[in-house]
Amino acid sequence: MGNSDFEWLRKFVISGNLDYLVDTDWDYALKNQHDEITNINQKIDQNHLAKNISLNEIAQAIKFNILNFSGDEVAFNKLNVEIIRHENTKSLDITAKNINKYTTFRRYFPSENYIAFGNDANDVKLLKHAAYSVAIGDNPALNFADEYLSALTMTQFLKEKKWQK
Known part of the structure; x- marks a missing residue:
């Protein structure tokens, strides 16, 4: 700034x-x-x-x-x-x-596909450009996400995808 x-x-x-x-x-x-x-x-x-x-x-x-x-x-x-x-x-x-989160991500990873998780309006750009986007919670700003999870179901989702041991 x-x-x-x-x-x-x-x-x-x-x-x-x-x-x-x-x-x-x-x-x-x-x-x-x-x-x-x-x-x-x-x-x-x-x-x-x-x-x-x-x-x-x-x-x-x-x-x-x-x-x-x-x-x-x-x-x-x-x-x-x-x-x-x-x-x-x-x-x-x-x-x-x-x-923002998206421009910062692209600074370090200029062309990689990615999966993004977000819960708030400041995650919109990051999630919109993701290969797969996951909204945590029920924020209407993220109504375009590929998947919607609650904070409680996120751990189970990660275990099913084997992203967490």
């Missing part, structure tokens, strides 16, 4: 007293006063390998999430970013243009 876009987003969330999760290449900044909506606080860095640092300590962001946000996205039109809205958690995932 470009520095000017990141600075604009930083000022936006601070001035609006908004909740956020900002990822760097290793650490993160989290402010989430309404975890009952996003249900994310306990899922972040469960092994305590990174640090929750101040937003002001971040010089370069990889991903900027605005949490619990029900506002309009028009304010972001001037930025050179991609936005994925998560209706169920009222959150926005913001990354630099053309930076």
Whole structure:
């Protein structure tokens, strides 16, 4: 994400007293006063390998999430970013243009066919380009997937396919 876009987003969330999760290449900044909506606080860095640092300590962001946000996205039109809205958690995932799971995968595996698993709107591009796509859960953004599984049936599916021992 470009520095000017990141600075604009930083000022936006601070001035609006908004909740956020900002990822760097290793650490993160989290402010989430309404975890009952996003249900994310306990899922972040469960092994305590990174640090929750101040937003002001971040010089370069990889991903900027605005949490619990029900506002309009028009304010972001001037930025050179991609936005994925998560209706169920009222959150926005913001990354630099053309930076997503699919483009990152293709950077390392330029022509290989692959099987993709995903559960959220930020998995759409990766799953759409997969030779075989598996949606976990019932997210309507993934209604094009080749297969649909619940989190409970995924382990059985992998054992049947012998992808897991």
